[in-house]
Amino acid sequence: MQREAILGAIEDSPQRRWLLLVPVAPVLALVTAVWLPFVNTAELWLGMPRLLVWCSAWVLLLLPALAAVEFGLVRPFEDGLRVEEASLR
Secondary structure: OHHHHHHHHHHHOHHHHHHHHOOHHHHHHHHOHHHOOOOOOOOEEOOEEHHHHHHHHHHHHHHHHHHHHHHHHHHHHHHHHHHHHHHHO
C-alpha cells in the first residue's frame, strides 16, 4: 500500500515532486561528513568533536525533511485512496 501511494502521488502531482529532493541535502551532508576538512578535525564545537556536532545537527534536520515528504506527498494520496476505496464498497 505504501509503495503504491508513493508511486501514485508522484504520477498524480508533478508539482509536488520537488518534495522528494528535500531529504537529499541532509543525506549528502551526512555521507560526505568524513571528507569535509572543516568538519573532520580534532577541534571542538560546543565542547564536542566537530564530526559529532555536524552529524547530530544533520540527523535532527533529516527528521523534518522526511516528514515533509511523508505529509506533503504521500499522505494526501493515501487519504484519497481510502475515500475512493470506501465509496466502491
